[in-house]
Each structure stands twice: as structure tokens, then as C-alpha cells.
Amino acid sequence: MSTLTLTPRPRVADRLAALPVAIIGAGPVGLAAAAHLADRGIAFTVLEAASGPAAAVDKWGHTRLFSAWREVVDPVARRLLEAAGWTMPAEGRAPTGRELVDSYLRPLAELPEIAVHTRYGARVSGIAREGMDRTHSTGRENTPFLVRTPKGELLSRAVLDASGTYDSPNPLLSTGLPTIDDPRISHALPDVLGSERERFAGRHTIVVGAGHSAANTLISLVRLQRDAPGTRITWLIRNPSAVRVSSSAADELVGRAQLGARVDRYVESGAVEKIDSFEIDRVEALPAGIRLSGTRRDEPAAITADVVVNATGFRPDLAPLREIRTDLDAVVEAPRLLAPLIDPNVHSCGTVEPHGFRELTHPEHGFFVVGMKSYGRAPTFLLATGYEQVRSIAAWLAGDLASATRVELTLPTTGVCSTDAGGCC
Structure with missing residues (x-):
């Protein structure tokens, strides 16, 4: 007679701790998140839909940013790069999108501590809790996330969605409804x-x-x-x-x-x-x-x-988040606590307060939307703001609540701005 052998399941805390953090998107903010997690020794996996890093930025690479190099390089990413022999470009000059990719983002993505944990051609089609849809509550917080891609499914302890908005432009119609598709x-x-x-x-x-x-x-x-x-x-x-x-x-x-x-x-x-x-x-x-x-x-x-x-702006693609419990503002589709800080009717990018994990928290414990996508339909995003977001979240994931709640960013003031290039300013 055969004997059924049951393998003891690891304790919930041990199981989650052994899983990586999933970062969706290898753009400026996704790569900054990877740098911060690597710096803190937290395991992660970057999932990027394209065949290389910063694909969206590369699409508008001929365009010059209106922020200088010193404002578009994440401080921790800079430290990791300089330790590998990288030299910061002239800090007071504004780069083009292609310069940003070639001189900063690609070298960052190629750092061994990031490259080995990055999967390209891995477009995320859905996120859920393992074995659960969004209606299942019992044990939800202690259940791993399941992130689905064409290359398989990844279990993770937390998810940072830094997938951006460039592939989701607003329609031309004033109603916001889709219209014709024409090459002209x-x-x-x-x-x-x-x-x-x-x-x-x-x-x-x-x-x-x-x-x-x-x-x-x-x-x-x-x-x-x-x-x-x-x-x-x-x-x-x-x-x-x-x-x-x-x-x-x-x-x-x-x-x-x-x-x-x-x-x-x-x-x-x-x-x-x-x-x-x-x-x-x-x-x-x-x-x-x-x-x-x-x-x-x-x-x-x-x-x-x-x-x-x-050139009517962009909106977040929320389809992959159908089975995740999000708390989004009904108007701008940003996290509810963040929305009043970025309302384009009130704020420009210079008047948006620096913010971190608290304002980006959803009912789904361990899930965050960061970067341009976190702003929903608001066009007031600065790269430096996204870097501060992931710095705070990385500290929170490391259990460093003091750092997570501390503001470490000073933004340029006044003026109006928009990054409807879907990337940065």
C-alpha cells in the first residue's frame, strides 16, 4: 500500500519573506525602485514588456526634457552607478529622452545587481492573490501575489506597478470615449x-x-x-x-x-x-x-x-488590476489619498507635496502604483517625485518606518507643468 506523504507548508511569514518584490516596468521609476531594493538587499524581479529598458522614453527620445540632469537621476541609482565607474553628465544641462536612456537608464539596467533580476518581453496581463480573486478575504494579506506574463507566472511578496501610461493615450473626443484608428x-x-x-x-x-x-x-x-x-x-x-x-x-x-x-x-x-x-x-x-x-x-x-x-494626455491602463483591491479617486484615477495632492485643477508639479508609501497605499496590502501611473490622469508628474515614492516604499518594505515617513525631496516651485510625454520632466 502506498503512503501519502504530506510536505509541511512553510509558515506564512517565512514563505512571503522568501519571495521577491515584483516591479512592473523598466522605465525611470521602475529602475529606481530596483536600485533602492538592491541597495537594501531586498530580492526583486523587474518585469518589462519591451525587449529593453525605458522603451517608452526611447519612443520620444528626440524630445528634450525641461529638467536638468541633476533633477532626473535618482540619488541611490547614481551612487550604484558611480561605484561601477559611471560618470554623471553635466548636471546643469537638460538631456533629450534618448540621452536619458543611453547615458543613464541603460547603464543602470545593465548593472549586474539589476540585470540578473530583470525579465524582458514579460508584459503583465494580470495580478491577483494566489488562489484568490478580489472577493476572497480570508488570509488575503498573508497570501503571495501572482503576477501573470507570457513567460509564466511570478509569485511575489509585494508589487510595485511602474508600468507608466505612454501606451494609454486619451482619446481625441471630448467625451473621453474611443474613436477611429487611422494612420493619419x-x-x-x-x-x-x-x-x-x-x-x-x-x-x-x-x-x-x-x-x-x-x-x-x-x-x-x-x-x-x-x-x-x-x-x-x-x-x-x-x-x-x-x-x-x-x-x-x-x-x-x-x-x-x-x-x-x-x-x-x-x-x-x-x-x-x-x-x-x-x-x-x-x-x-x-x-x-x-x-x-x-x-x-x-x-x-x-x-x-x-x-x-x-497630444491630449494619457490615462492608466487598469485592466491588469481587476483582481486587486485598489482605492482610486473617482476623478483622476490616482490613489485616493494622493489625488487631492495632485489635482490638476489646483496643483502644478512644483506645488505637489512630496509623498510616499502612506499616500500610495491601497486596501491590497503590499501593492503600490508608482511613477506616472500613480498620477492617473493628472499631468503634474516629475521624475524626482517618482524617485521619492520608491525610496519611501523600499524603506517601508525593509521595515524602516522612520525613513519611509521622512521627506527627502525638495521640488522646484511655482509655474505650471505637464509630462504628457508619459514619462518625465
Whole structure:
């Protein structure tokens, strides 16, 4: 007769302690989280959908940030890199997205203490508790997370979702509902002066949006206009004014103020036609181009162009979190305790208070959304804020409550800002 042998299960605390922390996304904030956990000796696994680090930043790599190097490098990541022989670029200069990737993020991802724990091509399709859906409560807090990817499932003690928002742009329609998919509708921040030049040269482009990705695209189009006769530029915004790209002499991020000032000059000179107060109700693909219809100051309005650039901002992809107990604000889709601090109707990135694990806590113990995704639909994110988030959470995971609750960040003050590039400023 065979004998059934039962293997004793490890104690709950021991089992969780033996599992890594799952970090979703190898962008700037995800890699900073990895650096902080590595520095504290906490096991982790980075799950990245793309084939390499910082894929979203690389997509807008031709665009220059309006923050200098000293504001976009995480302090702990810098220390780990310098210990490996890395040299910080000129601290006062603002890098392009591609420079950020090539000179900082890729070297960070290639550090042995991070690279060995990173899985590429591992897009996360869902997160749950092992053996539980979101309705199951008994023993939930002491049950490992199960993170599903095409390369298999990972059990983890905690999850930091740093997957960003770049792949989830807001639709063109004022209702926020999806509209048509057409190759003549461009994602935000196209490479107007580089790989996509022929798409825009000598054509009429409408740029829709009131943030800094719209401003960067408008500036590039004006430069193209000087070399390519017939290039016409229309800037379409929903509100009476584009507050987030207006220049401000008091703005401590000088590059940001200069960006707004340049756009103001182009509008005044007639290089850019600005149409405000336009509510888009319908998007049509016609042989002559893309037609945007709606209302302007309560009157019917319509405009057609060869190309439309959708620079209306981004929103978080919440589908993988269906079985996780989240507590999100009903308006901006950020963690409920964080939402009042980042409300774009009240705050710019310089007036958002530094925050950490407390403001990012959800009912799901050990689960955090960090980085740009933590801001939901609010466009007020700074990379330095994301670095402070993961510093605090790493301290909390290490049981260092004093460090977790201490503020270790001073942000630039005043001005308005937006990182609707989906990454950083």
C-alpha cells in the first residue's frame, strides 16, 4: 500500500519573506525602485514588456526634457552607478529622452545587481492573490501575489506597478470615449524633424492638446515649416487658454518657461494658428484627410487636416488590476489619498507635496502604483517625485518606518507643468 506523504507548508511569514518584490516596468521609476531594493538587499524581479529598458522614453527620445540632469537621476541609482565607474553628465544641462536612456537608464539596467533580476518581453496581463480573486478575504494579506506574463507566472511578496501610461493615450473626443484608428492620427511627440519628417513636410497638421508634448510638437513643426513650404500648423485646444504651456518668469524649471514662451511667440507671429474652446464630438477619416467636428463657443465647427497629432494626455491602463483591491479617486484615477495632492485643477508639479508609501497605499496590502501611473490622469508628474515614492516604499518594505515617513525631496516651485510625454520632466 502506498503512503501519502504530506510536505509541511512553510509558515506564512517565512514563505512571503522568501519571495521577491515584483516591479512592473523598466522605465525611470521602475529602475529606481530596483536600485533602492538592491541597495537594501531586498530580492526583486523587474518585469518589462519591451525587449529593453525605458522603451517608452526611447519612443520620444528626440524630445528634450525641461529638467536638468541633476533633477532626473535618482540619488541611490547614481551612487550604484558611480561605484561601477559611471560618470554623471553635466548636471546643469537638460538631456533629450534618448540621452536619458543611453547615458543613464541603460547603464543602470545593465548593472549586474539589476540585470540578473530583470525579465524582458514579460508584459503583465494580470495580478491577483494566489488562489484568490478580489472577493476572497480570508488570509488575503498573508497570501503571495501572482503576477501573470507570457513567460509564466511570478509569485511575489509585494508589487510595485511602474508600468507608466505612454501606451494609454486619451482619446481625441471630448467625451473621453474611443474613436477611429487611422494612420493619419499620430501618437503624441512624433519625430517631426527626423524619422517622420516626410509625414509632415508640406502638409497641414492639427496638434490637439494643451500640454507640453503639444508644445514640443508645435515647436518642431515651426522649424520644419521654415524648410518645407506649404507646411501649415493648427493648434486645437479644448479650453479658452492653454494654461499648462503658458510661460512664467517665476518658474524654477527654466526650460519649461522657455517652452511656453516660444509657443506664445509662434502664435503671435502667425506661424501657428491657435483655435481655442473647441470641443471635438466626432472624428472622421475622409479621402482629403482627418476631419474633426464639434462645437466652438456653442456654435458648430469643423476642421480637416492631413495629419492630426493626439497630444491630449494619457490615462492608466487598469485592466491588469481587476483582481486587486485598489482605492482610486473617482476623478483622476490616482490613489485616493494622493489625488487631492495632485489635482490638476489646483496643483502644478512644483506645488505637489512630496509623498510616499502612506499616500500610495491601497486596501491590497503590499501593492503600490508608482511613477506616472500613480498620477492617473493628472499631468503634474516629475521624475524626482517618482524617485521619492520608491525610496519611501523600499524603506517601508525593509521595515524602516522612520525613513519611509521622512521627506527627502525638495521640488522646484511655482509655474505650471505637464509630462504628457508619459514619462518625465
